[in-house]
Amino acid sequence: MDKQTIVESFAELSHPDVLETFDRASLEELVAKHETPFMVLDLSEVDYQYQSLQAALPGVKLFYALKSLSHPELIKRLKGLGSYFDLATIGEINLVESLGITGDRCIHTHPIKKDKEIKRSLEFGCTRMVVDNIDELKKFIPYADQVEIIIRVSFRSKQAVVDLSRKFGCSLEELPVLLDLAKQHNIEVVGLSFHVGSQSLSPMTQANAIRSSIAVMKVMNNVKWKFLDIGGSFPVSYQEAVLPIEDFCAPVMDALSELPEGVEVFAEPGRFISAPSMIELVSVVGKAKRGARTWYYLDDGVYGGFSGQMFDHAVYPLAPLKPFDPTGDFFPSVLAGPTCDSIDVVAEDIELPELEIGDILVGKKMGAYTIASATEFNYYPKPKVVVVEDIFDPDYTDV
Numbered sequence: 001m002d003k004q005t006i007v008e009s010f011a012e013l014s015h016p017d018v019l020e021t022f023d024r025a026s027l028e029e030l031v032a033k034h035e036t037p038f039m040v041l042d043l044s045e046v047d048y049q050y051q052s053l054q055a056a057l058p059g060v061k062l063f064y065a066l067k068s069l070s071h072p073e074l075i076k077r078l079k080g081l082g083s084y085f086d087l088a089t090i091g092e093i094n095l096v097e098s099l100g101i102t103g104d105r106c107i108h109t110h111p112i113k114k115d116k117e118i119k120r121s122l123e124f125g126c127t128r129m130v131v132d133n134i135d136e137l138k139k140f141i142p143y144a145d146q147v148e149i150i151i152r153v154s155f156r157s158k159q160a161v162v163d164l165s166r167k168f169g170c171s172l173e174e175l176p177v178l179l180d181l182a183k184q185h186n187i188e189v190v191g192l193s194f195h196v197g198s199q200s201l202s203p204m205t206q207a208n209a210i211r212s213s214i215a216v217m218k219v220m221n222n223v224k225w226k227f228l229d230i231g232g233s234f235p236v237s238y239q240e241a242v243l244p245i246e247d248f249c250a251p252v253m254d255a256l257s258e259l260p261e262g263v264e265v266f267a268e269p270g271r272f273i274s275a276p277s278m279i280e281l282v283s284v285v286g287k288a289k290r291g292a293r294t295w296y297y298l299d300d301g302v303y304g305g306f307s308g309q310m311f312d313h314a315v316y317p318l319a320p321l322k323p324f325d326p327t328g329d330f331f332p333s334v335l336a337g338p339t340c341d342s343i344d345v346v347a348e349d350i351e352l353p354e355l356e357i358g359d360i361l362v363g364k365k366m367g368a369y370t371i372a373s374a375t376e377f378n379y380y381p382k383p384k385v386v387v388v389e390d391i392f393d394p395d396y397t398d399v
């Protein structure tokens, strides 16, 4: 490989921000204070992401999807910004309740629930719940006078990295049957929802799903439609470039302009808010030359903070913390996690400058579906989360 190709391939893996715009001195300070592996939750990024999305979706109520990252400081920050919350479990209800969030600011979007989960949601005051099939709707017959049902429809997307309409959502053809059953039992249906898939690379599936939902609302006009919930899916740039959020949302807003009057719009963003708000710092703890490649063993891997590489199909932008010459020598390398499992590899066949034991690597955009799905396999603890107000501010404070 010629040097230019090597530099380009490393640049592809490494986000230029890590190399160029990151304040290395602040990170060095954090490393001096905290033992790796650790993640840094930057609350100023939470503000930025939430406000950018709200600006791109004017008038849409944002229900933050806790499942992507449920750190209490992040939730408190979003509460302060006026966010609503998308919940899926009793654990998530307990968490938001403990932070002073009330049920009327939440929506329960898990389409499959145990009776005790329905009861807990109602007791919490969260009456808006999602169903996507007849058997689920029947579970609400005893609670007919207490709930507002949103029916989740499936719109498959080839553009989404994580296709969520494969597992949940009814077809448009099934809707009349569900609406009839609801009517027979006086269960109030108030809205439609969908989730076209997480990390959607094109907004057109969402825009088309909005148009189809609107057409259904107009045809089935015997229902008093109050809400259309357009789900999550808003993408962030990992290795791939994605549309700036205002461009991504423009066709979505265009489609929403056709909504019948009086229908409120909800969205359930997770990744877009949480992913850029967290980075991870890991150390090289071992090094071995195996064949043509150097293996670097890190103190965290796919069983820990990098779990999204397994469950979420994400590959995070990474770079060494120590300054390096992008036109200098690069070598074929492997970055491996610490566990005894051979699947625990964070990056294979990558070109890196020579690293030494003790060197630090920084992974960016590691807030969504990372610590949330991390395990403690091999009894390695999950990385701790250090909360800062603004990582770029030299006078940052740990919260």
Ligand SMILES: Cc1ncc(COP(=O)(O)O)c(C=O)c1O
Binding pocket: 065, 067, 068, 086, 109, 110, 164, 195, 197, 198, 199, 231, 232, 233, 234, 268, 269, 270, 271, 272
């Ligand atoms: C019902 C529901 N809402 C919202 C989200 C968040 O989606 P995203 O992270 O793509 O914004 C998910 C993700 O799995 C989901 O299942």
